Amino acid sequence: MAKLGQIKRYLSYMLSYNLNIPLRYPHEVNFQMTNRCPLRCKMCEIWKLNANPKKELSVDVMKRIMDECRDLGINYISFVGGEALVRRKDTLELVGYANSKGLHTTIVSNAYFLDEKVCEKLLDVGLNRLALSLDGAKRETHDFIRGRGNYDKVIEAAKTILKLRKKKQIKVDFTSVVMSYNFRELVDIYWLGKKIGVDQVFYQAVVLDNTFKNFDYNEEVWINGEDLEDLKSIIKKLISLKRQDDFIFNSVEYLRSIPEYFEKRGNFKFGACLAGFMNLNIDPYGNISVCGLGPNLNVRDRRISDLWTHEEFSKTRSLIKRCKRPCLMLCYEKFGIRDMFKHLIS
Ligand code: SF4
Numbered sequence: 268m269a270k271l272g273q274i275k276r277y278l279s280y281m282l283s284y285n286l287n288i289p290l291r292y293p294h295e296v297n298f299q300m301t302n303r304c305p306l307r308c309k310m311c312e313i314w315k316l317n318a319n320p321k322k323e324l325s326v327d328v329m330k331r332i333m334d335e336c337r338d339l340g341i342n343y344i345s346f347v348g349g350e351a352l353v354r355r356k357d358t359l360e361l362v363g364y365a366n367s368k369g370l371h372t373t374i375v376s377n378a379y380f381l382d383e384k385v386c387e388k389l390l391d392v393g394l395n396r397l398a399l400s401l402d403g404a405k406r407e408t409h410d411f412i413r414g415r416g417n418y419d420k421v422i423e424a425a426k427t428i429l430k431l432r433k434k435k436q437i438k439v440d441f442t443s444v445v446m447s448y449n450f451r452e453l454v455d456i457y458w459l460g461k462k463i464g465v466d467q468v469f470y471q472a473v474v475l476d477n478t479f480k481n482f483d484y485n486e487e488v489w490i491n492g493e494d495l496e497d498l499k500s501i502i503k504k505l506i507s508l509k510r511q512d513d514f515i516f517n518s519v520e521y522l523r524s525i526p527e528y529f530e531k532r533g534n535f536k537f538g539a540c541l542a543g544f545m546n547l548n549i550d551p552y553g554n555i556s557v558c559g560l561g562p563n564l565n566v567r568d569r570r571i572s573d574l575w576t577h578e579e580f581s582k583t584r585s586l587i588k589r590c591k592r593p594c595l596m597l598c599y600e601k602f603g604i605r606d607m608f609k610h611l612i613s
Pocket residue numbers: 304305306307308311312313314348349350377
């Protein structure tokens with residue numbers, strides 16, 4: 268039944284995509300709580316932005332948006348960054364509020380602030396999913412990418428929250444950005460996740476520029492040349508592990524596309540991009556922004572229902588259809604009808 272609901276949902280988003288008319292509200296609202304972050308990860312451009320904490324969206328405005336979400340039948344809310352827990356008091360309050368309204372919540376975190384006290388609070392306020400960023404099975408690999416001492420924080424945070432949770436009240440997973448520095452450890456990350464007892468692992472091919480300002484390839488993190496052959500055989504192993512159980516979140520189709528993504532670069536394409544139909548991404552200052560393509564509307568001035576059907580959003584959706592970036596971003600669904608069925612049965 269769940270899959271039937273999923274199929275109906277995809278079909279209506281696909282129809283919206285083809286007509287360029289949003290026939291239903293987004294599946295998920297994504298609050299980018301802040302651009303601030305204590306880490307300086309190698310593949311990231313966000314920490315280089317000039318963050319302006321004074322202009323960040325207030326808790327009251329975000330609560331108003333969540334009220335609207337509930338009224339419109341949007342049930343999924345995620346809190347990301349930068350590092351969302353730079354604003355931990357606000358994020359905790361918002362998760363608690365969302366929970367009281369029956370909304371499903373996710374926090375994506377680098378674990379920097381996740382000591383035992385904060386883990387307890389996340390459970391108290393009823394967080395549904397914690398996605399921890401883990402980019403290496405080895406301490407030295409992860410810390411090289413994300414900064415010294417961070418590996419231990421991620422592993423400790425995962426263990427703490429798994430120890431404190433009752434009856435799987437919260438899902439805990441590892442998300443790994445696939446790049447040149449760590450692709451040889453992808454299978455080991457799978458086994459590490461199993462050993463620690465997290466619920467799933469997600470693999471996310473590195474994004475070209477996560478601020479969407481440039482179209483430049485960061486050759487340092489891109490997988491090239493002879494490494495691509497090694498990547499292909501590693502991905503084959505992941506696919507066979509995926510088929511054994513559902514511990515790897517990604518679809519077989521997604522996994523299979525990873526080497527092609529690195530190899531084909533600008534010629535890579537992975538189905539229709541539903542970003543402007545399934546997701547509403549709100550930046551720290553209240554702007555609605557899809558991968559730098561607009562619509563440059565602000566939630567401070569408008570209700571979600573108004574901006575979702577706004578003319579500017581239609582223009583953004585047209586731009587999304589013409590987007591030339593090679594893209595395997597997990598947070599934005601990309602499927603054709605054929606891919607959708609493959610995804611659902613894989
Ligand atoms: S990838 Fe995330 S944790 Fe790393 S610097 Fe960027 S925002 Fe911070």
